[in-house]
Amino acid sequence: MDYQAIIDMVKEAGQFVFDKGLRQSVDMKGAADFVTAVDLKISSFVKERLQVLTPDVGFMSEEEEGDIAPRRWILDPIDGTTNLVYDYNFSSVSLAYFDGEAVQFGVIYNPYNGDLFVAHRGQGVTLNGQRLPKAQDRELKDCLVEFGAGSTKKQFTDESFLLGREVFRSCLDLRRGCSSALAVAYVAAGRLNGYFERSIKPWDYAAAYLMLEECGGIASDWQGNPIQFERPTSFVCGTPKVYGFLRETIDTYAQK
Numbered sequence: 001m002d003y004q005a006i007i008d009m010v011k012e013a014g015q016f017v018f019d020k021g022l023r024q025s026v027d028m029k030g031a032a033d034f035v036t037a038v039d040l041k042i043s044s045f046v047k048e049r050l051q052v053l054t055p056d057v058g059f060m061s062e063e064e065e066g067d068i069a070p071r072r073w074i075l076d077p078i079d080g081t082t083n084l085v086y087d088y089n090f091s092s093v094s095l096a097y098f099d100g101e102a103v104q105f106g107v108i109y110n111p112y113n114g115d116l117f118v119a120h121r122g123q124g125v126t127l128n129g130q131r132l133p134k135a136q137d138r139e140l141k142d143c144l145v146e147f148g149a150g151s152t153k154k155q156f157t158d159e160s161f162l163l164g165r166e167v168f169r170s171c172l173d174l175r176r177g178c179s180s181a182l183a184v185a186y187v188a189a190g191r192l193n194g195y196f197e198r199s200i201k202p203w204d205y206a207a208a209y210l211m212l213e214e215c216g217g218i219a220s221d222w223q224g225n226p227i228q229f230e231r232p233t234s235f236v237c238g239t240p241k242v243y244g245f246l247r248e249t250i251d252t253y254a255q256k
Contacts, residue, residue: 106207
């Protein structure tokens, strides 16, 4: 597989975020659930390129749910669409190759600052061409933790912010950047130390999950079950100390 061609394709796709005409075309999939012409353009662009590069591999995208072929690409064309709509400049293109058993390759690209995360199973992670070390397992008091509340899932508001409050009591500080892919990649890179969200979808975390694993992090659903790549799931991750604390906090305070 020509991974460099795929990396170059993702970087090229990311440039569509700067197309003013595409950005101004905004529709709603549901309450607080935006889709822009940027999302649709990137999804179709990547799908067409991948059909040429890897014609025997399936394709699963946020804008094209339903293809769960055992071997498949998993794409989030824009992770952080609300950020895109509001010109917040914190969004990413996330693409993972899942071979039916595990994610083998992932790339996450933030076109606004040029950050390019690339992971190959067993070969580690690079950020802008530089190999990332294992993520430092800091003491909780020195840790930054991000949590997702999900503007489309406000039925979990009380639970999410209760957990956020309890985590905040023990960690250094909390963050909410609202791009799950970047949040998990940041844990891998040591920019954050943990992350949790009540419900996210495979394209939100597939590529970043591999990066986390390769950098020594741990992830599971809120019950401690292994992460799967077919349907929405709860998600908690971190370096070992932070992951353990987050799981204990979820066990104590989350709705059963």
